[in-house]
Amino acid sequence: xxxxxxxxxxLPFYLAIIYLIGQSIMSKNINRNPSYKYFLSGxxxxxxxxxxxxxxxxxxxxxxxxxxxxxxxxxxxxxRKINFWRYLEIMSSDKNLTLQTYSYFTSxxxxxxxxxxxxxxxxxxxxxxVNFFCFDSYLITSVIFSAISFSGVxxxxxxxxxxxxxxxxxxxxxxxxVPSVLFxxxxxxxxxxxxxxxCWFTYSFYNVFIKxxxxxxxxxxxxxxxxxxxxxxxxxxxxxVPGSLIWFSFDRIRVITNPIVKFLITPVIFAAIGIxxxxxxxxxxxxxxxxxxxxxxxxxxIVTQQDLxxxxxxxxxxxxxxxxxxxxxxxxxxxxxTFAGLFYPQLWQSRNIVMLVAAVENTIILIVFIVFLFRxxxxxxxxxxxxxxxxxxxxxxxxxxxxxxGLSTSNFxxxxxxxxxxxxxxxxxxxxxxQNNKKKVPLKAN
Numbered sequence: 001x002x003x004x005x006x007x008x009x010x011l012p013f014y015l016a017i018i019y020l021i022g023q024s025i026m027s028k029n030i031n032r033n034p035s036y037k038y039f040l041s042g043x044x045x046x047x048x049x050x051x052x053x054x055x056x057x058x059x060x061x062x063x064x065x066x067x068x069x070x071x072x073x074x075x076x077x078x079x080r081k082i083n084f085w086r087y088l089e090i091m092s093s094d095k096n097l098t099l100q101t102y103s104y105f106t107s108x109x110x111x112x113x114x115x116x117x118x119x120x121x122x123x124x125x126x127x128x129x130v131n132f133f134c135f136d137s138y139l140i141t142s143v144i145f146s147a148i149s150f151s152g153v154x155x156x157x158x159x160x161x162x163x164x165x166x167x168x169x170x171x172x173x174x175x176x177x178v179p180s181v182l183f184x185x186x187x188x189x190x191x192x193x194x195x196x197x198x199c200w201f202t203y204s205f206y207n208v209f210i211k212x213x214x215x216x217x218x219x220x221x222x223x224x225x226x227x228x229x230x231x232x233x234x235x236x237x238x239x240x241v242p243g244s245l246i247w248f249s250f251d252r253i254r255v256i257t258n259p260i261v262k263f264l265i266t267p268v269i270f271a272a273i274g275i276x277x278x279x280x281x282x283x284x285x286x287x288x289x290x291x292x293x294x295x296x297x298x299x300x301x302i303v304t305q306q307d308l309x310x311x312x313x314x315x316x317x318x319x320x321x322x323x324x325x326x327x328x329x330x331x332x333x334x335x336x337x338t339f340a341g342l343f344y345p346q347l348w349q350s351r352n353i354v355m356l357v358a359a360v361e362n363t364i365i366l367i368v369f370i371v372f373l374f375r376x377x378x379x380x381x382x383x384x385x386x387x388x389x390x391x392x393x394x395x396x397x398x399x400x401x402x403x404x405x406g407l408s409t410s411n412f413x414x415x416x417x418x419x420x421x422x423x424x425x426x427x428x429x430x431x432x433x434x435q436n437n438k439k440k441v442p443l444k445a446n
Contacts, residue, residue, distance in 0.1 A: 002058045002067060007139040014140055018047070018147050035161040035168055042157070042176035043150050049182035050146030053189070054139050056354075066188045069120075070138045072112035073127035077136070079109045091125055094118040094231070119232050123190050138188075146186040152196030152225075153185075153424070155203035160428055163390055167432050174427035180358040181424065184417045191417050194233050197225040198421045201240065202393075209248050210389070236421055239401040247393035254389065317411045318344060334403060341402025341419055342366075342426060345412045358416045365427055372434040384433055391429045398426035 022040050030036040057064045080087040086104045089096050097115055105111045114120035127141065130148070134140040157175045161168045185195040204222035207213045229237045320336045343362045350356040373381060385391050401422045409415045 002070070002138045003054075004137075006135075007137045010135060010137060010140055011143070014134075014143055015047070018043070018143075033158070033161075035158060035165075038157070038168075038172045038176060039154065042154065042172070043147065045177060045182055046150045046153065046186055047143050047146045049179075049186035050142040050192075051139065053183055053187035054142040058138070065120075065190070066142075067138070068113045069123045069127045069188050070131070070141060071110075072114060072121075072124040073131050073141075074136060075105065075110040075112040076124065076128045077131065079104060082109060091128070094121070097121060120190070122232050123188070123193060126193065127188055142187040145188050145192060149186065149192045149196035152199035152203075156199035156424060159203050159206055160390070160432075164432050167435055170431040170435050171428055174431050175424045178361060178423055178427065180354075180361055180416055181420045183354070183357075185420045189417070190232055191420055194229055194236055195421050197228045197232075198236060198240065199424075200225040201229065205244055205247075206390075210251050235404055236401065239397055239404060242400060243393040243397035246396055247389045250389040250392055254387070318349065319410055320406065330407070333407060337406035338399055338403040339406070340415070341404070341406030341409075341422070342398070344406070344415060349412060351412075355412055355416070361423075365423075365430065368434050369430050372430060372437065376437055381433070384437070385429075391432065394425035394429040398422040398429070402426070 019040070022043050026036050026039040029039075053066065057066050076087060076090070079090070083104065086101070090101055090104070097118060102111075102115055112121075112124060114124055127145075130144050131137075131141045134144055153175060157171060160171045160175065164171065181195070185192050200221055204218040204225065207218040208215055208222055226237060229240070318340065320333055320340060343366045345355050345359045345362065346366075347356075347359045347363055350359045376384070385395065402419065405415065405418045405422075409418055
């Protein structure tokens with residue numbers, strides 16, 4: 001039984017412990033940073049999202065990836081009790097996921113899912129470690145997953161509110177309280193872990209390269225979470241790199257006061273950063289697997305898109321049209337793919353309550369975006385964004401990521417999950433621009 005009476009007996013004790021820890025963190029920081037007034041509410045709404053995910057998958061779907069990860073983690077736990085060294089061998093490296101090590105599993109342990117999929121099996125390993133402290137309870141494991149991943153979302157909130165204090169309320173909405181992100185970005189899922197990692201990476205990158213604060217510890221966090229993204233969903237890291245380099249470049253250019261020097265040095269800085277980014281990604285290409293080259297990325301996008309159109313998805317899909325992988329076809333599909341990645345599903349495309357919630361969110365974000373553009377125009381919007389390196393990073397990452405997701409995903413169920421790393425960045429950037437223009441508040445360069 002995935003859910004038992006014991007789970008609901010244990011749940012209040014875990015929630016009480018989390019509350020006491022959260023209350024302590026909030027009390028220590030709220031006088032220094034008023035944004036901490038949202039800490040406990042953000043944490044427990046995140047946990048509620050994890051509980052909701054667990055209940056929906058056990059009681060409604062009666063299966064799915066999150067349950068597969070958990071049950072496979074239990075298989076690993078049985079192997080640990082029978083043969084610790086074999087367990088440690090499998091836990092230590094993807095190189096050990098072979099037919100030989102698969103033979104370690106027997107009818108006494110059961111056989112884990114995702115064993116030959118290193119990206120998915122990383123989540124099984126993490127689940128196994130977390131589950132060790134949760135008395136083998138799927139519900140409690142989902143709660144702890146959500147609480148741990150909140151650390152990343154909270155860091156992103158602190159970053160934005162540090163630079164845009166006057167928008168704290170709007171940022172709480174766009175980062176902490178978006179329902180679909182709370183649901184799909186919680187519990188035992190890849191998307192929860194990668195959302196946390198993206199937020200931590202962004203926060204650490206800012207502290208290392210922009211703010212230059214606690215460089216040693218933040219460098220460690222930045223490298224660790226970059227590695228975590230690469231081994232789970234490498235295409236997210238590929239989307240992060242251009243925005244990060246542009247962020248750094250604009251920050252360096254911003255401090256140059258002499259207009260002539262700025263004019264002369266700007267192309268040099270962009271060229272240097274571009275070269276560094278190219279060779280950096282090339283050196284990591286062996287870790288990207290199916291995403292190690294543009295041709296492989298496009299081929300995988302075509303295969304994935306075609307698979308998600310199959311009949312067994314019950315028509316819960318959309319179609320941006322055929323593309324053959326050529327540069328011209330990608331350019332032609334860029335607008336519709338990006339729009340789909342940012343704003344699909346819409347209200348008329350909803351077939352269930354989960355899709356409806358996502359559609360309402362997307363409609364709100366789209367309306368805010370359209371109203372802002374109509375109010376200020378493209379030219380003024382560009383001027384407002386140009387002096388804001390964090391907003392530039394957010395929009396570049398969100399738009400490039402939305403393009404890749406919209407291009408390779410044609411199933412709404414998959415889309416609402418895959419797109420969640422982009423939502424806090426895009427929604428936050430749009431809300432900041434919208435609110436400050438509405439109030440006629442000049443944006444200060446960060």
